[in-house]
Amino acid sequence: MAVDRTGTTAAPDRARRPCDLCDAAIGKVLDAGELGRLNGIATAVTLEAGGTAFLEGDDSSYLFNLVSGSLRQSKLLPDGRRQVTGFLFPGDFLGLSTAGTYPYSAEALTAAALCRFDRVSFIRMLEGLPRLERHVLRLASRELAQAHDHLLVLGRKTATERIATVLLKLVARIGELGSAGCTLDLPMSRADLADYTGLTAETVCRTLTQLRKRGVIASAGLRGLHIPRLDVLAGYSGDL
Amino acid sequence: MAVDRTGTTAAPDRARRPCDLCDAAIGKVLDAGELGRLNGIATAVTLEAGGTAFLEGDDSSYLFNLVSGSLRQSKLLPDGRRQVTGFLFPGDFLGLSTAGTYPYSAEALTAAALCRFDRVSFIRMLEGLPRLERHVLRLASRELAQAHDHLLVLGRKTATERIATVLLKLVARIGELGSAGCTLDLPMSRADLADYTGLTAETVCRTLTQLRKRGVIASAGLRGLHIPRLDVLAGYSGDL
DNA sequence: CGTAACTTTGAGTAACATCAAGTGGCGTGG
DNA sequence: CCACGCCACTTGATGTTACTCAAAGTTACG
16 A cells, blocks of 8 residues: 555555445435445545645645544745644545635644545535535535634634633534543644644643643643633633 | 725615625626526615624524625624624625524624525525525635635734735725726724734734835825735735 | 814833743653 | 653743833814
8 A cells, every 4th residue: 555755545445435434424414325426436545643635735636524533724824834724523524615726734633534525526516415515515604603713712812712712622522521521632732732823832831831730721641631620711711 | 886985886776676786796606587586585785884784693594795885794702802804895795604693793894785685595595596506605615715814814924914914905805906006995994904913903003104114005094005016015924 | 173083103011932941751772 | 671862842031022001193074
C-alpha cells in the first residue's frame, strides 16, 4: 500500500462498498438504494496523525466525510501566521466550498478515516437525492452558524473567555460525561488551540494554568482534562 | 434599476408581484414560471436606516433577500460587547440558518428594501426548484468562505491589516472604479467598522488617519473614501 | 444657530505577545 | 532498564499593541 509523505492512503483493496464506514453518518438521510449510488463514487481514505487531506489552494476536486478521528482546518498568511478555522470530528463534511480551490488546509490531528467523493459526481448526484441535498444544506448552515459564533470569540472575547468557550464546545462534541463532571481528551496541541483562539501557545498555557488553580479544570496528562462542573466553566465563557 | 446613493429604491408599486424588485437578483437561476411561484410566497419589505429586520434570538420565521440598501449582521454578548459578523448588500440572502431562531440581528445601515419569504414555504418550494436550491447552497458556501476569511482577519491580523482588508472587500462589493483609483461610500459608522474588525472606534480612526497620512486613502467627508491605488492598499492587508 | 451624535486626537494603561529559560513526558538506543 | 535527547509544555521577565478614559473638533439636523 503506497503511503506518501503526507500520510494519505487510498485503500486500493476496498470492499464492494467502500463507504460502509460512513454509512452510519449519512445513512440516516438516505435509503439503501441511494446509499448504493453514493458508494459508487466514494473512496475510503485514511490519514495518519499529521497527514494532509488537502492544502489551501489545491484544486477542490473532492468532498470528504470524516468517519473517524479528528481533523484541523487552517489558513495561512504569507508570513506564516496561521488561523485554525475549525476542528472536525466524525460526521462532519469537508470541502463543501464551491470555489475551484480549497480555501483552507485540512490536516489530521489523529489517525483518521474519511470517505472521499469526486466533487463533480457528488454535485451531480445531489440532483437526484433531494434528501441528501437538504442534509448538505443543513450541514453548511450549521457550519456557518458555528463560524459566526467563533467570530464573536475572536473579535470580542478575552483570553479566559476564549479558552472557556472552546473547551465547552469541545466537551459538547467529544467529551465524556462521567459521574463527577466531564472528561475530555484533547486531540490538538496548545499551538493548535492558540491558532484557533487567536492567542499564543504561551497565553493558552497560562490561561489553562489559571483555570486549573481556580479548580475549574483539572489536568490528566498533557492532553487529558477533567471538568468537575460545566456550569462553572460556562461562567467564564462570557456568554451568560 | 433606479437606486440613489443612499440605497433607497423607488416605491414598489406593482402589487401583483411583490418580489419584482428581487427578480433581478434571483432571476438568473429561475425561469418566469418558477419566479411566479416564488412571488407567491414573497412579501416586499422596506426598512428605514437604523431599522431592524430581526433580532438575534427571534423565531426564524422568514428568509430575506436584500434588494437594495445595506444591512449589518451582529451578535451581542450579555455585557453589551458586540461583534458585527457581516455587512450585506443587494443580492445577499439573509436568515439561511436552519436553527429555530436567528443567530444574529440584522439591522439596516441605510434605507433598504427586502424580499421576505415565509421560511417553511420557501424550504418546501426548494424541493421543486433544484436550481434555486443549488443557488442557495452556493450562496451559503460563499458566505462560509467569507466567514473563514474573516476568522483569519480577527484572529491573526494587525489593526492596519484588518482595516486594509475590510476596505478592499468593501471596494470589491460597493466601490466605484474611476479614472484615478476607486471611490467608496461607506454605509457604516466607525463603531460598526470597529465591531466588525474586533477593534475600537478610536483604533479604527487612528488607523484610517495613518493610512490617510501615508497617502494610501483620501477622505471625502466622513463616509466617503478615495483609494488612488488598490495595489498599495492591498500591500497593507497582510495577504501578499 | 444650537444641540446631539459622531469622529478625531491625546495620554496613560492593561492585556496579551515576545523572548528566554526551564520542566516534564516519551521514545530511542545503549 | 536507564540515560539521553527531543519536543511539547510551562513559567518568568520584558515589550508592544491596542484599549480606556478624556477632551476637543466636526457634522448632521432640527
